[in-house]
Amino acid sequence: MTAITNHLPTAELQRLDAAHHMHPFTHGQELRDKGARVITRAKGVWLTDSEGEEILDGMAGLWCVNLGYGREELAEVAARQMRELPFYNTFFQTTHVPAIALAARLAELAPGDLNHVFFAGSGSEANDTNIRIVRQYWAEKGKPSKKVIISRQNAYHGSTMGGASLGGMSGMHAQGGLPIADITHIDQPHWWAEGGDSDPQEFGLARARQLEEKILELGEDNVAAFIAEPVQGAGGVVIAPDSYWPEIQRICDKYEILLIADEVICGFGRTGNWFGCQTLNIRPDIMTIAKGLSSGYQPIGGSILSDEVARVIEGHEFNHGYTYSGHPVACAVALENLRILDEEGIVTRVREETGPYLKEKWEGLCDHPLVGEANIIGMMGSIVLTPDKDSRAAFAAPEGTVGLICRERCFANNLVMRHVGDRMIISPSLVISRDEIDTLIERARLSLDETYDRLKADGLLQSA
Ligand SMILES: *Cc1c(COP(=O)(O)O)cnc(C)c1O
Numbered sequence: 001m002t003a004i005t006n007h008l009p010t011a012e013l014q015r016l017d018a019a020h021h022m023h024p025f026t027h028g029q030e031l032r033d034k035g036a037r038v039i040t041r042a043k044g045v046w047l048t049d050s051e052g053e054e055i056l057d058g059m060a061g062l063w064c065v066n067l068g069y070g071r072e073e074l075a076e077v078a079a080r081q082m083r084e085l086p087f088y089n090t091f092f093q094t095t096h097v098p099a100i101a102l103a104a105r106l107a108e109l110a111p112g113d114l115n116h117v118f119f120a121g122s123g124s125e126a127n128d129t130n131i132r133i134v135r136q137y138w139a140e141k142g143k144p145s146k147k148v149i150i151s152r153q154n155a156y157h158g159s160t161m162g163g164a165s166l167g168g169m170s171g172m173h174a175q176g177g178l179p180i181a182d183i184t185h186i187d188q189p190h191w192w193a194e195g196g197d198s199d200p201q202e203f204g205l206a207r208a209r210q211l212e213e214k215i216l217e218l219g220e221d222n223v224a225a226f227i228a229e230p231v232q233g234a235g236g237v238v239i240a241p242d243s244y245w246p247e248i249q250r251i252c253d254k255y256e257i258l259l260i261a262d263e264v265i266c267g268f269g270r271t272g273n274w275f276g277c278q279t280l281n282i283r284p285d286i287m288t289i290a291k292g293l294s295s296g297y298q299p300i301g302g303s304i305l306s307d308e309v310a311r312v313i314e315g316h317e318f319n320h321g322y323t324y325s326g327h328p329v330a331c332a333v334a335l336e337n338l339r340i341l342d343e344e345g346i347v348t349r350v351r352e353e354t355g356p357y358l359k360e361k362w363e364g365l366c367d368h369p370l371v372g373e374a375n376i377i378g379m380m381g382s383i384v385l386t387p388d389k390d391s392r393a394a395f396a397a398p399e400g401t402v403g404l405i406c407r408e409r410c411f412a413n414n415l416v417m418r419h420v421g422d423r424m425i426i427s428p429s430l431v432i433s434r435d436e437i438d439t440l441i442e443r444a445r446l447s448l449d450e451t452y453d454r455l456k457a458d459g460l461l462q463s464a
Helices: 010-020 028-034 072-086 098-111 124-139 161-166 200-218 243-254 308-312 328-343 346-367 401-412 432-457
Strands: 039-044 046-049 054-057 114-120 148-152 183-186 223-230 258-263 286-289 301-306 373-379 379-387 418-420 425-427
Touching: 010 028, 028 098, 054 432, 072 328, 098 114, 098 301, 098 328, 114 124, 114 373, 124 161, 124 223, 124 258, 124 286, 124 301, 124 308, 148 200, 183 200, 183 425, 200 243, 223 243, 243 258, 301 308, 328 346, 346 373, 346 432, 379 401, 401 418, 401 425, 401 432, 425 432
Parallel strands: 148 183, 148 223, 223 258, 258 286
Antiparallel strands: 039 046, 046 054, 114 301, 286 301, 373 379, 379 425, 418 425
8 A cells, every 4th residue: 555645744744743732641742752653544453654554453543443444334424414414402402313313222222221321422521421410310319418439440431520530540630639529439350460369259259349348438328329341441451350240230239329331442342242231241220332332433422321310310400411412423423333333243243253263362372471361351352461470470660661662562563552551452443354363463472572572681571
């Protein structure tokens, strides 16, 4: 493929970018020194940069391009919708066909009695909505003291004031005075990093029981909800031990705590079912959705509420909404995305064919001297880098040093794999083929080899 030449030279684009464009989660000086990689186009699971390099996108953008890049149908639907009705709001007793159709389709796809959709522009906004919903729910039920939302350390629920407060990222809380009031965190079910000598299943139970302890400590009458990702994504693809979720469900049921499943990553096929809560047998009262809902082709998110929660919220005017709640173009594109995921059997293929294939190959990386453990569920996986597999040791170098080296080797080998501390993570498009999985694994292995050589040369193989 020839490079596109109708833009400025890469160095000039990088200079202008660093001068005027502020990037999310980026150190400004570092960006100026290194320059950002300029992505110019994409097709399937492949990105092309401004130098004409072809890069295998192991992260589906930011966990969102479930359908892969370059689907004409989505572009067509967007263009048609823009011509017909580019915008209208859903406030004040008005509606439009794309919002109606998408909400009805989501009610069909969502499990149980999750039948009511409140649209937002993103996952963060949807979680802000959820904070309002669960507090309003209990106020309407005559229990206004039930306000506290319990979340988990190292969770990710977005970057707005509400979303970042629900999240358990200490680096985010440190900036801007977070968390906001009445949000508290328990420990995460992360056995590799925090399980010590305990058996994983016992550890999972103990971590789940922290929820019960926290409810008892705060008083049942003060707790509104518990929020969690079925599988922690940005925290490093942390899959809880099997004992964890049944115990969480038992506790939420026993104390009548609303359970919010943040399905922003797990939803829309990533774990091999439409929703992560189906894979893990969780019965939420509310689900947060975004990302794969539109495969990232349009910004859209939302909350799907149970019959009971919606009935209570709809008892009075809910003083909340976004200009772009149920944006017609975003809804039309999301609906088309869901149609294709369904009609092409993509979710089933992840569950029955490409998911198991990727699992076998991914777990095969465990024979590499740097890899302590491989975790994978559907199309989201992580490997832990360690200097000593038996003791599950961390590196002596500051956390993330080795992960960053590995990520840079991946980048140099034209593979996008992200690092979270010293874990390497993947979340490819659901349409990735067996051949492309082979390429992903080859490039990952090569990058691990190069990382190992580099650590050896630099004396970084020491345990903490
Ligand atoms: C990405 C993410 C969010 C935030 O979504 P945005 O669209 O970036 O606001 C919320 N929850 C989870 C689990 C996510 O991965």
